């Protein structure tokens with residue numbers, strides 16, 4: 001059975017939560033999964049058959065360290081079964097919830113020469129009370145413009161868990 005490395009970048013925990021769900025699904029299928037935050041990702045991918053990268057969006061961007069890690073490991077990634085998923089609030093909208101239609105996944109594909117074999121995108125969380133004043137009000141303003149929740153007490157999870165499960169199934173199928 002294969003060994004998967006799951007590298008995630010998560011600030012408020014949602015990408016971590018989604019990664020945990022995928023890890024459980026893969027382990028149920030017999031895979032060995034090692035899950036690490038991006039800051040602790042290994043220097044070499046030796047010993048891993050599959051690699052899954054995950055990152056959330058802040059102020060319109062995936063983390064620069066994500067692109068740096070990919071640039072440093074592109075050949076090793078390409079030599080393995082590999083996948084990427086993004087977590088963001090735009091993906092809460094049905095017409096922007098697929099890798100083909102989500103602007104951040106599209107942006108990702110233009111910013112790196114790495115073309116993952118499998119792509120995913122999932123809605124994130126709004127939890128205004130956890131953000132500082134500046135971030136809370138910027139997001140409230142964006143939500144006002146995009147017809148989302150503006151109540152400063154909103155705490156909403158937009159993650160489409162059935163899609164996460166489907167993604168995990170497809171990832172498990174890579175290389176079988």
Ligand SMILES: Cc1cc2nc3c(=O)[nH]c(=O)nc-3n(C[C@H](O)[C@H](O)[C@H](O)COP(=O)(O)O)c2cc1C
Pocket residue numbers: 009010011012013014015016056057058059060061087088089090091123124125126131135139
């Ligand atoms: C300060 C801040 C900025 C954000 N900027 C964006 C954004 O530009 N576009 C978007 O779709 N989602 C944006 N989000 C939503 C996050 O992607 C979402 O909350 C996600 O669940 C965060 O995942 P994490 O908890 O794994 O970091 C932002 C969230 C915060 C707190």
